Amino acid sequence: MRAGFILSEVGSGLKKNFSMVLSVILVTFVSLLFVGAAILLQMQVGQMKDYWYDRVQVSVFLCPPDSEATNCVDGEVTDAQKKNIEDALAGPELAPYVDTVYFEDKAEAYKHFQDQFKGTSLEGTVPESDMNESYRIKLKDAEKYEIIKEYFSSTQGVEEVVDQNQLLDRLFGVLNVATVVAVVIAGIMLLCAMLLIATTIRLSAFARRRETGIMRLVGASNSFIQLPFLLEGVIAAAIGATLAAGTLGLLVHFGVSGWLQEQATGFNLISGVDVLIVAPILIAIGVVMAGASSLITLNKYTKV
Structure with missing residues (x-):
């Protein structure tokens, strides 16, 4: 009986405030879409780091003819200088860092x-x-590339030491900035969603103040009065979160796993499995956000 009454109250509230509930769904959808995109982007950065750092190389370029580099004042690299470089690479000092x-x-x-x-x-x-x-x-540890660079930076016969990590660090830096931007936008949108949920619950409570007054008179508990309003906000947020997860799934399936994977062959991109990992997180964020916002509002406007 109690469960049926609560469900009927929830359904009634959703119908009466349909436009506001729809707004909550849309704002939650957009905000959690950014949250999910930020999480997936970081997962992709992690996969790319694992792939590229495992294959990164440090290139020691030897002096060509007519080079103006400081270490090339004697002209093109000599056989003796090559031998010194090879001995250094095979020596005990660099052995802990050099793989091949x-x-x-x-x-x-x-x-x-x-x-x-x-x-x-x-x-x-x-x-x-x-x-x-x-x-x-x-290298055995790609993050130790600075050691090789410093070691050969003043070696005669070496024109330049180039490590691919410098380029990768710039790329990952850009991706991390994109993640931060997505998180900031998501935070702003989540705040908007919380305020909108609070407004929706407050209007719903005001519209049904007569019913809640009668429930108080017959001895209904505070939690029993608040539960239908709480469920309205949670349901709307959960729908928005589910839509966000579904949209991310479609974007990853057709955009990343489909088109982009064909263009970027050779290493793995995020897939639908990663979206399945992120989806419960988005739904949990939506439910907790709606629950917290609703409780704060209800404690003020429906307190017995």
Whole structure:
């Protein structure tokens, strides 16, 4: 009997305040869409870090002819200088950091240059004799790349030390900024949703003040009076959260796992499984947000 009465009151409240309830659903949907996007973006950043940092290399470029670098004052790198560099890479001081070393000669460097700039104005502009020979170093711990850079920065015969981590750090920095922006927007929208839920509950309580007055007279408890109003806000927020999760699922399925995965072959992107992990979080945030906002409002306007 009590459950049926509460459900009927909830249904009545949702019908009477349909426009406000719809507004709550839409605001919750948009805010949690940003929250979910921020979470998924961070999950993608984590996957990309695991992939790229495992494959990152430090390239030690040797002096080519006519280089103006400080370590190349004697001209092109000599065999003796190459031997010193190879001994250092194989020595005990760098052994804890170096995993594998690959030497790229001028012919290979020239081939890679031609492949990279094929069909552009740069193709064929640099002769093979002017290409840099280099040592490509795979590290045991990619985050230790600064050690290799500092070690060879003043070594004779070395023109430049380039680590791919610098480029990756910039990329991940941009993605992290995008995450922060999404979180800020989501926070603003969540605040709007909480205020709108509070307004909706207050209007609903005011519209049914006669019914709540009668319930007080017959001895109904405060929690029994408040429960229908609380459920109205929670249901509206839960619907908005579910819509946000469903939208993210569609975007990931068709946009990321579909089109983007075909363009970015070679490493994994987020998938529907990740959305299934995020969905309960979004629903929980929506329910807690609506519950807290509703309770604060109800304690003020329906207190016995």
